[in-house]
Each structure stands twice: as C-alpha cells, then as structure tokens.
Amino acid sequence: MFWRAKAAVAITFLVPIVLIYLFGHVFGLYRKDSGPVGIPIAVVNLSQEPAALKLIEALKAEKAFRVITTRDLGNGATRPLTEADVRAGLHDNWYRYALILPADLLPDDAFGVRMKFLFNPRNEIEAQTVNGLLQKTVFSNVPQLLGQSLQKRARRFLGDERFERFNRTIANTLADNFGGDREKIYQQAISGDLGFSELNRTEAGKTPAPPPGLRRLDAAPAPNGPDAQSQSSKLEGQKSAAAPPQDQKSSTDIFSQMVKIETEQVAGKEVKNPMAARLVGGYAIMFLLMAVSASATTLFEEKNSGVFQRLLSSPVRPAHILWARFLFGVILGLVQITALFCAGRVFFGLDIFRHAGALFAVALSAAAACSAFGMLVAAISPSAAAANGISTFVVISMSAVGGAWFPVSFMPDYIQTVSKFTLVYWSVEGFTDVLWAGRSLLEVLPTIGILAGIAAGVMAVAVWCFNRGKLFD
Amino acid sequence: MLAFCNVTKRFGNITALDDVSLEIAPGEFFGLLGPNGAGKTTLMSLAAGLRTPEAGTVALDGRPVASGASAARRALGLVPQTIALFPELTADENLRIFGELQGLRGPELRTRIDEAFTAAQLTDRRHSLVKTFSGGMQRRLNLVAALLHRPKLLLCDEPTVGVDPQSRNAIFEYLQRLNRGGVTIIYSTHYMEEAARLCSRIGIIDHGKILALGTLDELLVQLPFEDEITFPVDPATAPLVARLAAEGEITAVDGMHRFRPRTGYPLSAFFALTESLNLPPRLFVSQRPTLEALFLHLTGRTLRDA
Ligand SMILES: Nc1ncnc2c1ncn2[C@@H]1O[C@H](COP(=O)(O)OP(=O)(O)OP(=O)(O)O)[C@@H](O)[C@H]1O
Numbered sequence A: 001m002f003w004r005a006k007a008a009v010a011i012t013f014l015v016p017i018v019l020i021y022l023f024g025h026v027f028g029l030y031r032k033d034s035g036p037v038g039i040p041i042a043v044v045n046l047s048q049e050p051a052a053l054k055l056i057e058a059l060k061a062e063k064a065f066r067v068i069t070t071r072d073l074g075n076g077a078t079r080p081l082t083e084a085d086v087r088a089g090l091h092d093n094w095y096r097y098a099l100i101l102p103a104d105l106l107p108d109d110a111f112g113v114r115m116k117f118l119f120n121p122r123n124e125i126e127a128q129t130v131n132g133l134l135q136k137t138v139f140s141n142v143p144q145l146l147g148q149s150l151q152k153r154a155r156r157f158l159g160d161e162r163f164e165r166f167n168r169t170i171a172n173t174l175a176d177n178f179g180g181d182r183e184k185i186y187q188q189a190i191s192g193d194l195g196f197s198e199l200n201r202t203e204a205g206k207t208p209a210p211p212p213g214l215r216r217l218d219a220a221p222a223p224n225g226p227d228a229q230s231q232s233s234k235l236e237g238q239k240s241a242a243a244p245p246q247d248q249k250s251s252t253d254i255f256s257q258m259v260k261i262e263t264e265q266v267a268g269k270e271v272k273n274p275m276a277a278r279l280v281g282g283y284a285i286m287f288l289l290m291a292v293s294a295s296a297t298t299l300f301e302e303k304n305s306g307v308f309q310r311l312l313s314s315p316v317r318p319a320h321i322l323w324a325r326f327l328f329g330v331i332l333g334l335v336q337i338t339a340l341f342c343a344g345r346v347f348f349g350l351d352i353f354r355h356a357g358a359l360f361a362v363a364l365s366a367a368a369a370c371s372a373f374g375m376l377v378a379a380i381s382p383s384a385a386a387a388n389g390i391s392t393f394v395v396i397s398m399s400a401v402g403g404a405w406f407p408v409s410f411m412p413d414y415i416q417t418v419s420k421f422t423l424v425y426w427s428v429e430g431f432t433d434v435l436w437a438g439r440s441l442l443e444v445l446p447t448i449g450i451l452a453g454i455a456a457g458v459m460a461v462a463v464w465c466f467n468r469g470k471l472f473d
Numbered sequence B: 001m002l003a004f005c006n007v008t009k010r011f012g013n014i015t016a017l018d019d020v021s022l023e024i025a026p027g028e029f030f031g032l033l034g035p036n037g038a039g040k041t042t043l044m045s046l047a048a049g050l051r052t053p054e055a056g057t058v059a060l061d062g063r064p065v066a067s068g069a070s071a072a073r074r075a076l077g078l079v080p081q082t083i084a085l086f087p088e089l090t091a092d093e094n095l096r097i098f099g100e101l102q103g104l105r106g107p108e109l110r111t112r113i114d115e116a117f118t119a120a121q122l123t124d125r126r127h128s129l130v131k132t133f134s135g136g137m138q139r140r141l142n143l144v145a146a147l148l149h150r151p152k153l154l155l156c157d158e159p160t161v162g163v164d165p166q167s168r169n170a171i172f173e174y175l176q177r178l179n180r181g182g183v184t185i186i187y188s189t190h191y192m193e194e195a196a197r198l199c200s201r202i203g204i205i206d207h208g209k210i211l212a213l214g215t216l217d218e219l220l221v222q223l224p225f226e227d228e229i230t231f232p233v234d235p236a237t238a239p240l241v242a243r244l245a246a247e248g249e250i251t252a253v254d255g256m257h258r259f260r261p262r263t264g265y266p267l268s269a270f271f272a273l274t275e276s277l278n279l280p281p282r283l284f285v286s287q288r289p290t291l292e293a294l295f296l297h298l299t300g301r302t303l304r305d306a
C-alpha cells in the first residue's frame, strides 16, 4: 500500500516535470536562439542584379529559412526554379513560402525595389513570422538594392560616359580630400553602396543616430556613402530616400515605401479563418484521443464488473469484444469530429462542405487511428487507473509534438522528426490539407493511407497485447 | 452432464483448485459450499470455459468446455459473483443486449425479458438505470440476465450476497422452480443454510480441495454425533453441565453450552435429567448438527472465520 501510494505520488510529480521538459523541447526553449528553424522557402531569381544574389545569400544566412533555389530534375541535375515551379510546389505543400525576384527587381521606370511573395498560409502564426523575418532580411539588404536602383537611374539619366565621369570625379575628390583608394571608392559608388549598409549595421539605440547629409562625412573619415547619397539626391530629387533615417525604425519605414513586395496567398484563398482549420482539427484529434482512451478503459470496468465473464460465457468471443470496442471508438470519433467541425463552421466559417467526401475520409481514418491508440493504451495497461495515466500523458505529449496546438514547423528539427511518428501530426495534416489547401480526396489519399496504416499497425499490436495480457484472464 | 476430472488450476503460486474431480448429473441442484478464497469462483469459471486448467479436463456432455463451440456455450448460463451489468443502461436495455448476444430476437426476446422481469419482481423498474437500483435489485437482475436463453446448466456464483431475506426467498423459490423444470444448477455459497435448504447434493470446498461430497444426510453422518443441544451458560445450569460431562462432549461457545451426546445416548435420558434438576424445557434447543459443524470438524475452522 505504501509503495503503491509512493508510486502514485511519484507519478503526480514526475509526469508534469516530464511534460514541461517535453514542451520545452517542442517550443524550442533549449535552443540558445529560439524561433523557427529551417522553414523551407523557395526563391526564384529572374533578375540579373548582383544585389539579388546578395539578398539570396542573406536569406540563406538566416537560420529560420532553408532556401531552395533549384529544382531537382532527377539524375542529379538541377535547374533554377521558375515561377510556375514554385506555384506548383506551394500547392503541393513542398514549401509554403516563395519569394520571386522579378527581372525588373529594380525597375527602370521607378525608383525602388520590386519583388513578389507567394505563400500558402497553412498556419497563420507561421505565415506572419515568415513574413516578418523576410521583411527583416529584405530591408537589411534594401539599402544595397536601393543604391543600385539609384545608380542605375543616374546612369540612364546622365548617360554612361557622364555617369562614369561623375562617379570618378566624386571618387577622386573624396580620395584627395579624405584619403583612401580611388579605385575602391569608385567601385563602391558604382555598385550602389551608398553607406546605407553601414548605417544599417549601427544598431538603433546603441549608437547615436547618424547625422544627415555631409555631416556624416565629418564624423567618419572616408565613408563615401553619404556623399553618394547627396549626389543621388541632387540627381533625382529623391529627398525622402536621400534623407538619412533618424533611426533604424524610421529607415525601415521609408524603405518599406520604396520596397514593393507584392504578396499573394496561393492556396486556401477561400478560407475565411485559416487558423481555425488547424485549431479545430488539432483539438478534434486531441479530444478524440482522450474520449477514445477513456472509452477503451471501460474495458477494465467491464472486466471487473464481471460483464466480460457473462459475455464470454455466452457465444461472444474476446475478439468480438475488442473489435466492438474499437468500432465504438471509431463511431464515437466520427461523431465527435463532426460535431467539432460543425462548431468550426458556425464559429469560424470553416468550409466543411466543399470537400465533404475528403473530409469524411480523413476523419474516418483519423478516428480509426485514435480508436486503435485507445485500444493499445488499454492493452498495455494493467488497470484502468494506469490506462488513464498513460493516455493523459501520451495524448498531451503527442498533441504538443504532433502540432495540434502549435505549428510543427516552429519546432526544433528533432521534434519535427518525432512528430511525423504521431498520428496527431498526420491527422492535423489531413484536416488542414482538406480545409485549408482545399485538397481533393485523391490528393489526401497518402495521408489517409498513413493514418489507416497507423490504425492497422497499432490495432495489431493492441490485439497481440490483449491476447497476452490479463484482460481476459 | 458436467464432469471435472483431476482438475488443477493455479494463479502464480496460488493453487486455486487442487486435483478436483466432480461429476454433476442432469437435473441436480448442486451446492458448492466453502469460505472465501476456497476456489468456488475458479471452479465456476472453469465450468463456464472462461479459464483453462493447468491439468485435468472439464467436460460438458462429454465435450471439453474450453474449446466449446457456441452451441455448448448456449447450453450454460453464468451468474457472476459480481454485478455483471451495464450500470449506465436501463434494466430493460441490459437484458436486451444480453439476450441479443445469446441470439434471441424479436417477440421471443420480448417474452423472455418480460418473464425475467416478473421472476426478478422488477417489472415496475425495468426502465430505470441499473445504477439507481439497490444492491438486492441488481442481484436479482444479475441472476435473471443469465436465464434469458434458458440454459440447461445454470452456474450461480453466490447470487444472494446482500439480498434481504424476502428477496432471497423469492430467488430460492425461482431457482427451485427452474430446477424442477429440468435445469441443472450449480450454486456456490458460503452460507451453509442455503446449501442445506436448496441443494440435493453438496460439495464442501476449501483451499481448492473438495473435502466432502454428498447429500446433506450423507455429509452429516460423517460427524461423530447425531444431535446437538444448546443451552445458556447460567448458574442454574451448572449442575447439569457437571452431570453431562460423562455422556458426551460439552463446550461453551458464545455464552451457550453445546452438548453433543455420545452415540447411543438417548435424548429421553437427557430430558429426564433436566426435569430432575427443575430446568424448564424452553432453555434447551435440540437440533441436527449443521454443515457448519461438519466444516469445523473437517477443517478445524468455522466457515465464517475460515
Ligand atoms: N485472477 C486471479 N489471479 C490470481 N489469483 C486468483 C485469481 N482468481 C482467484 N485467485 C486466487 O484463487 C483462490 C481461489 O479464489 P476464488 O475466487 O475461486 O475463491 P472463492 O471461493 O470464489 O472465494 P469468495 O467466496 O471470496 O468469492 C484465491 O486464493 C484467490 O486469491
């Protein structure tokens, strides 16, 4: 009795600690730099600008992204991605974000930078985060791009010869007056390095804001940037662009006016509330797991009450009892999922009718997998109390890891790997595929297959355990 | 009808049944009397084919029960020791489920259920949830639920625990009626009165062994005395105790003297003695020895505190 009580106490303390530890991993708390890692993002570079390559390099340097620029053609060959490629890729969920740097990245007809951001918003948090990170990366590279844009326009305005001469003169003057290598200054000027990059490196708040115009020249010897800036302002009258920002924030504000990122949601355009699909799907699965596990633990009550004895002394066989319980779990699951999605329809306007067939198929396979899980928990547990403990623990962990609450792509790599082994992951995946991406039955068949496979495998193990276990003893 | 042949059943290192051989004839009302942990439920579960023995065979009508086809299972009904019902369902729903699982359908099922409710005197409560029933009501329903398919062999594992005397009598009469109708009954109990009253043949079981087997009379002759007279421990009866010591065995139990005369000692001599001592006859209770006494004789323990 004492030992039992001790074990129970130990469990009540241990379980939360283990769960907290696990959640820590799920939410990536143990990484020094928290935040998403390795979100795939496709980049199509149609532009010839050297700055475009720099931007891609910057994106690659960002840990949050895994930049994909080429398409595998099989036999080891690759070719650069095209816009058509990424649209297909987005639709098929190979990646959810794509950045297109168009041929007119730096348009001739206007000052600024143009790019296109395509996304498949399978989950809103992720989409927002990616958007934010992307902007950060783009804007920290924008000055370069803008400089190029300015130089380009200047060249057109002045003509090649005069433009070159102008830059040379400036460079020479700078070098004569402030020292430095003429050629280097010239190259920098021509490449559009107007000092913004320098400016961007100064962290807001830490160092005093750089003073506008030439005053910066006084402060720092030989930074040709501000000079080029004023030069460009003379040329173009782009006062707003030329006026150096007071701090990082305002510089971003100004840049954002000049950077035209065209955003396009590629898939799930009709979804009114994209977050709801995951939310409802995830919670449906979690509660389903709980309900089904609870239902499976009634096997213990039935055993203890002697109902099993009564049934087994009749023509009913143990297999009948198990399969009846499994089937009951599946039906319970279907009813519960249906109820939750109807609620989702009422509260969030989820479009559950458009792909009712596919949704039903996913729900059925998910319910089967959940029911099998409940049976397994009952099969491996020595008692109803143990089954409740085990199922609570496993359901909560699996929901967290499997992305019922929180997008899997935000989790550390190893958790992402683990999550693929949970039925929660595949169920949520299936639901979002249907409700979000608007996939058809055929397209979600692989997911359904995986869920059905999980159901069959888990049920097989459960039956095996039941036959060896004490339930029918 | 049902034959146990050298059956041994173990749970880990506990031997629940130890080399039991037993034959139940058709139409018998067989009583299995034994204290807690004697092995009664184990014997019942083997008879119902719920468990398989480590050694020996259990056969129903010559066929082993464990591998029993569903026909063999339909021939028997088990009343588990526990309340084997779905508490969240009504009594009617419970009976319908168990009836259907026995293969009963339609009007036949309906009549059987009606009969069952009449027998259990629960007709007015048939649509109540089982969990709202009293313990005795649940017991009665637990019993009739095993009879819907009219089994030839009824296994009753302590079916009257917690039932008030009136309901108990109703159950007894019902079982006796069934038995007269040709149903073979195995009835386990730790109440010797039940076994003595109901059963045509009784097996006394303890520690997994059948200690004695036979009709009530056959069992009681195993005792070295035929009658038992009890009277209060009192100064007035003290002289009597002194005189009786030579005539048989006399012990004091719970404030009562128990006198078991030696064989051949006439009761008339006893009453002549009491009259001479001026003791009123109402002080004395004379009775046949009980199964309790037999159990004590066989095991050295009483049934209750075994
Ligand atoms: N499933 C089991 N696992 C382990 N031991 C068991 C099991 N069932 C019975 N036993 C043991 O077998 C012995 C006989 O038990 P059984 O239930 O047959 O007794 P019983 O005569 O029905 O007692 P009661 O009057 O208390 O119902 C006991 O010692 C019991 O502990």
Ligand SMILES: [Mg+2]
Pocket: B040, B041, B042, B081, B157
């Ligand atoms: Mg018992």
